[in-house]
Amino acid sequence: MKVFIETYGCTLNQSDSEVMKGVLAEKGVELCSTPDEADVIILNTCFVKTPTHQKIVERLKKLSNRKVVVAGCMPSANREVVERAIPHASLLSPFSLSHVYEAVMAAYRNEKAVFLSKKPEEKYSLPKIREGVIARIPVSEGCASSCSFCVTKLARPVLFSYDEEKIVEEIRRCVKNGFREIQLTSMDVGAYGVDKNTNLVSLLGKIDEIEGRFLVRVGMMNPQHALRILPQLIGAFQSKKLYKFLHLPLQSGDDGVLKDMNRMYSVDNFLEVVSEFRKHIPELTLATDVIVGFPTETEDAFERTLEVVKKIQPDVVNNSKFFPRPGTRAAKMKQLPGEVVAGRSRRMSQLCRELALERNRKLIGKTFEVLITEKREEGVAGRNPSYKQVLLNHGKLGEFVNATICDATSCYLRGIF
Incomplete structure (x- = not known):
């Protein structure tokens, strides 16, 4: 079969x-x-x-x-x-x-x-087939939040953190088998250990002790969990084995909208995390998520979101138009007209493209070590230490090369070596 x-x-x-x-x-x-x-x-x-x-x-x-x-x-x-x-x-x-x-x-x-069980099962005991040089390692299932717009919470409702020892052993096995990029994944990596007597910093410390040459991409974490362990988290990110990459969702630059979304942080909380990371890790690549057109988002609230995005100058923005998802609290709210949502999305997308292009162009002429992670129709693609995507004309999967950036777009860099 x-x-x-x-x-x-x-x-x-x-x-x-x-x-x-x-x-x-x-x-x-x-x-x-x-x-x-x-x-x-x-x-x-x-x-x-x-x-x-x-x-x-x-x-x-x-x-x-x-x-x-x-x-x-x-x-x-x-x-x-x-x-x-x-x-x-x-x-x-x-x-x-x-x-x-x-x-x-x-x-x-x-x-x-x-x-259709919704009770977490122990996936680390199950066999896996991975390809390439990227190993995706789930650290937990579900999340500790209850956002009013999120339908994924209905599918994965309970936070269940995997044992540190099992995660570390899985990564050690992957590195031994030739995987060079380790992606820690979860609905909210920052919530790791909230249901147990541990946290993300402890896990990262044990991963750092694994022998071998590899790089770790830490997945998305919500601001309230990053803030809870902020000094120690920034310390953990100093490791040479971690990409200098932070995926921290903003969702809205307006505290009223964040409250209606049931996000458990304020705009100032978000800005504090970004400011502290940038202060200690200037080369940081910042990715964030924004939802435009949430039902209670006024024009002024949207303008405040634009201002926050301008202030933080993110490298990557996942800009999403709000869609009411079945079974969520936000779906029961009075919705904004579609043309209003579409117009705001266009303005946000334009701003984000401009900011990303400006930041990427500053890297032209600089040389970085690049880990080649995937083949393309023409050439290969890899990641620099800040997880910026770099396109190259040639190279082998899993190889580290020193590449000089010769061109840039809002989405990627182009390098030569």
């Missing part, structure tokens, strides 16, 4: 697909590279944004005559959406990956299996 896995969404989802591949391969299932040759297709879904939701629903409808397992956040958060699109598909939640073989076999027999 042949199975094809199609993955949507975040790094955590990509890690879950690696687990499913491992479980299936151990059972003797052949993993194929295209859906056309597959007996069963697994869609590992994302449900966080409406455009992605709609794209996946259309994809499911096109697969209505195929044998399908729908995995990931969509069936876990809203089973009805999946069953309207493809009633016969088997369903698998992010906390039921150990049952992927049973789900596949049911689909293969034209039966429907449903595994």
Whole structure:
């Protein structure tokens, strides 16, 4: 039997697909590279944004005559959406990956299996198949927040931090097997250990002790958790094994909107974290997230968000138009007109492109060590110590090279060596 896995969404989802591949391969299932040759297709879904939701629903409808397992956040958060699109598909939640073989076999027999547990399972005991030189390492499931706009909380509702020892041992094994970039992933890496007697700083300290040459990308963390351990966190980021990269969501530059979003920090809290990181790590790459058009966002509130973005000059901004997601509190609020949301999104996108281009152009002529992490149609791509993407004409995966930046766009640098 042949199975094809199609993955949507975040790094955590990509890690879950690696687990499913491992479980299936151990059972003797052949993993194929295209859906056309597959007996069963697994869609590992994302449900966080409406455009992605709609794209996946259309994809499911096109697969209505195929044998399908729908995995990931969509069936876990809203089973009805999946069953309207493809009633016969088997369903698998992010906390039921150990049952992927049973789900596949049911689909293969034209039966429907449903595994929608929301109780976290121990994924570190499950086999995995990874490719390339990037290892995605989940440090926790769920999060400790309850944002009014977030539908992912419905799919992964409970914070469950994995044991430090298991995480460290997994990373040690990956480094020994040739992986050179370690991506710590979670819905909120900063919340790691809140449910246990530990925290992210402790984990990073133990990762730093692992022998070998590798770089760690710390995933997104919410400001309130970064603030809680700020001095120690900045100290941990001084390690040469950590990319100087901070993904810290702003979401809004207005305290009233943040309150309505049920974000557990203020604008000043966010600015304090950014200021302290930049003071101690000047080469920091700052990524942030902004939602424009939240139901209670006034024109003045939006202008304040623009001003905060101008002030912090982020390198990367994930700018999202607000979409009401089913089952969330924000969906019940009075919505802003679509044209207002679209207009604000255009203004924010333009500003972010200008800021990113300006920052990247300052790096032209500088030389950095670059870790080559992926092949492209033309050449390769890698990351400098601040996690800036650098495109190169040639190079080997996993190789460290000294590259001089010769050109820049708002999204990437181009280098030569």
